Amino acid sequence: MKALKVVLVTALAGGISIGTAIIGQRWVEFENADSGRHTERFERQAESLQTLPDFRLTDLEGREVASNAWAGKVLVLNFWATWCPPCLSEIPRFVEIQERLRESGVQFVGIAVDQVEDVRAFAAEQPVNYPLLIATPEVLKFSVQLGNRLEVLPFTVIFDRHGRRVHGQIGELSAEELAELLNPLLVREGPRVSRTP
Numbered sequence: 245m246k247a248l249k250v251v252l253v254t255a256l257a258g259g260i261s262i263g264t265a266i267i268g269q270r271w272v273e274f275e276n277a278d279s280g281r282h283t284e285r286f287e288r289q290a291e292s293l294q295t296l297p298d299f300r301l302t303d304l305e306g307r308e309v310a311s312n313a314w315a316g317k318v319l320v321l322n323f324w325a326t327w328c329p330p331c332l333s334e335i336p337r338f339v340e341i342q343e344r345l346r347e348s349g350v351q352f353v354g355i356a357v358d359q360v361e362d363v364r365a366f367a368a369e370q371p372v373n374y375p376l377l378i379a380t381p382e383v384l385k386f387s388v389q390l391g392n393r394l395e396v397l398p399f400t401v402i403f404d405r406h407g408r409r410v411h412g413q414i415g416e417l418s419a420e421e422l423a424e425l426l427n428p429l430l431v432r433e434g435p436r437v438s439r440t441p
Contacts, residue, residue, distance in 0.1 A: 293389040296407040301355065301377035304364050309377060316405055317351040318429045323379065323387050323399040325358040326366045330416040331398040335372065337419060341426070342374045348430045349405065355379050355387075357397060404429050 296319065299311045322338060324331035335354070342352045352374040356363045360378050367376060384395070391412030392399040401412040402425055411425050 293386065294409050296403045296409070297386045297389075299380075299383050299386060301380060301383060302360075303375055303377055304360065304367060309375060314351045314353070315407070317349045318405055318426065319403040319407075320350065320352045320426075321355060321401050321403070322352065323355045323357060323384075323392065323397055325356060325397050326362045327358070328397045334398060334416045335370070337417070337422070339371075339373050341422060345426070345430065350426060350430070353377065355383060357384065402426070402429075 296311055300308050303309055320338070322331075322334075324335070326332070338352045338354075342350065354372065354374060354376045355378075356376055357379045363376055363378065387399055387401070388395060390401045390409060392401075392414060394414060396414055398416060399412070399414050400417055402410050404410050410429065413421070417425075
């Protein structure tokens with residue numbers, strides 16, 4: 245199992261390096277462009293997906309779950325892995341906010357870039373009160389189109405009740421950031437996100 249983790253980490257590091265090189269190349273092309281056509285192409289690529297994509301992933305029991313299962317909810321998609329320390333750091337915060345805001349129509353969903361056995365073992369030790377799904381290559385492409393240009397973890401993207409992307413962030417989300425992002429999307433009389441951890 246440790247050898248598999250080493251291979252996964254090595255593959256992730258290689259992917260980050262390649263992704264950074266590709267982004268750097270595109271940035272250089274953009275900076276050197278002398279026509280509006282290049283600028284327009286770059287902006288289109290930067291805004292590839294502004295709505296929740298249609299996808300199907302399996303949960304820890306092997307059941308298929310479609311992205312439209314959360315239609316009408318404020319959706320917080322978190323790409324994470326059991327071997328990612330910042331990912332593990334923010335999960336208790338997500339669990340607490342999910343508990344408090346479930347009735348207000350907020351739904352967290354964890355998309356694990358990991359082996360299903362490792363995610364099951366993690367969930368057995370640290371219960372999570374929101375769905376945990378296993379990533380596929382197609383969904384990882386969606387994460388790039390939603391703003392995870394460097395293909396790193398954690399990456400979180402928030403959608404409003406109409407499925408419109410309102411925020412994407414690489415790296416850990418603090419309680420203050422979550423409060424600032426989620427509170428405007430909640431129903432007026434419902435609970436709010438506390439700004440303190």
